[in-house]
Amino acid sequence: MTAPSCGTSTTRTAGGLVESSARVHPTAFVAAGAYVDPGARIGAEARVGAGAWIDRRADVGERAVVGQDAHVGRGAVVGPEANVGPRVRVGEDARIGPRVNVPVDSQVEAGAVVEVVSRRQGGLGTAA
Numbered sequence: 001m002t003a004p005s006c007g008t009s010t011t012r013t014a015g016g017l018v019e020s021s022a023r024v025h026p027t028a029f030v031a032a033g034a035y036v037d038p039g040a041r042i043g044a045e046a047r048v049g050a051g052a053w054i055d056r057r058a059d060v061g062e063r064a065v066v067g068q069d070a071h072v073g074r075g076a077v078v079g080p081e082a083n084v085g086p087r088v089r090v091g092e093d094a095r096i097g098p099r100v101n102v103p104v105d106s107q108v109e110a111g112a113v114v115e116v117v118s119r120r121q122g123g124l125g126t127a128a
Helices: none
Strands: 010-013 016-019 112-114
Touching: none
Parallel strands: none
Antiparallel strands: 010 016
16 A cells, blocks of 8 residues: 655655654654654654555554554554554554554454454454
């Protein structure tokens, strides 16, 4: 998935592209090739991997990690200390709880709430 190109003002953080109305804590890290949409928030000490896309109004909590080429959908929340693996797709308005680990290449459906992820689970989340 490729992040859109917008005509709004942007800044770069460690090579990532951050729209002017996005709120990125000074201790957060946004890698090269990552994109943070307007209205998104990246918390203290959070890390956003290369090629990741944080969509409009998404919220990445303190010390959370969003892996390489992952997408956090509009209005989605990644809780504090959560880990969203590489190439994960988090749907619009989904909620990832604190300290939850979402495995590589997973998909979290729009509106889903994920509080615990087991290695044996086939799907992620339940509709809210």
